[in-house]
Amino acid sequence: MAPSNFGYSLREAGSHFARNLGTSIGAVITIFLSLFIIGLFILGSAVVNSMIGSVEDQVKINAFISDDATDEQIQAFYDKLTSWENVKSVQFKTKEDALADYTSNISNNADMTLGALDGENPLPRSFVIEMYEPSQVEETAERIKADTDFRQIVDDDNPDVDDVEADVNAGVLYGQEEVSVLFQMTAYIRVAVVVLVGLLTFISFIFINNTIRLSITARRREIAIMRLVGASNSFIRGPFLTEGVLQALLGSLLTIGALELCRNFGMPMIQSVVSFLTINIPLRMYLFTYAALVLIGIVIGLFGSAIAMRRYLKV
Structure with a gap:
């Protein structure tokens, strides 16, 4: 998308978002729920690793x-x-x-x-x-x-x-048998958490991509008219890509807000339940997670829109 087309794409994306408010909100909610589950799993894995580390430190x-x-x-x-x-x-x-x-x-x-x-x-x-x-x-x-x-x-x-x-x-x-079992179990748990987060991210990408594709498919006639009047592919693609990023940003911000509520209210409850273990997740871990979720959302929004539009921009 050329810089000269950015202003037009931004205006059109906002206009499309407002005109198709129901569909846009559906896409934002889909992105929010998917990123929220991914964020919960990432922070949940951090909690598990912290608890495992607390147990290991007692060895x-x-x-x-x-x-x-x-x-x-x-x-x-x-x-x-x-x-x-x-x-x-x-x-x-x-x-x-x-x-x-x-x-x-x-x-x-x-x-x-x-x-x-x-x-x-x-x-x-x-x-x-x-x-x-x-x-x-x-x-x-x-x-x-x-x-x-x-x-x-x-x-x-x-x-x-x-x-x-x-x-x-x-x-x-040092409790050789107990220690051997402990480290074997913690190794399995860490691998399982990584696999689950990766699988969930992939499923979320497919789910969000399908939602964006449905949104763009509903406006295929608009894309066809723009092609008939001679608009270039980049000119047509710009507003849709921008709208996908806008939806992803809104979904990411909602996700960050929900995770902050979990951090401020949910984490103290978890710590009180497992008071015999220390759960210490540094602030930089939360910031890294939030930044990663925003990046994942933007990437999914861009690629989802680009892939969904590809079939309508073929010559």
Whole structure:
């Protein structure tokens, strides 16, 4: 569409929109509903990823330390741990800290449990290790087990066991089976979300394209008359493409407004239901989603109008 034709196309698009208000509103609503569902799925996938990340962040390694280990040995292994690439933080938990955590988890029977211990604390000291990439928990745990410094301080509940590997395994705890299942499930969920968003976008494109095609088909006589009087294809196409973009913009703005309502009122409700998980979606994610929806709407409006008109502009 030539620049000189832009003003004419804009005026004609507005005129067509007003004259065919019912059809135009139908197209806008179709675009709105389609983009709104796409936006919900995109933001829903962000919520799912945030919840998955919250669960994954809870995956930590507990490396238990023998009561016979010296402070120098413990410090040496601590310094080594903090230098590892995937280790985000290392917390040293004393026997008192371990007992306090244990009793807090069994608050209903805490007095009975403490009485049964008769003043003794059988719980070992430990390192609580948090990782940058929780999915690499197995590799990090295996590295800890194989470390010579850790072998010297590992807590050994059965000193008669000669198998060093068994002793080391007893000193590292991270729920291997549960963690493996967790990361397998989260990987499947992420793939499923991406596939659903892509499929929904494709279906929406077909749906919106058909709506725009019906709108243009209803004015095929107008297109034929313009061709008979010698109007060029670009001159004829301009107002229809502009009208398609106008409908897409209106549908996109309605979508952004509806998603903002969901963000301000729906997200707090979801967070209150799953308060044990952290849902943190940054503002830039919302802005990126809104910009993507506007772009998708404009592309669908342009291509839908262009494809629908192609059959009427053949020589």
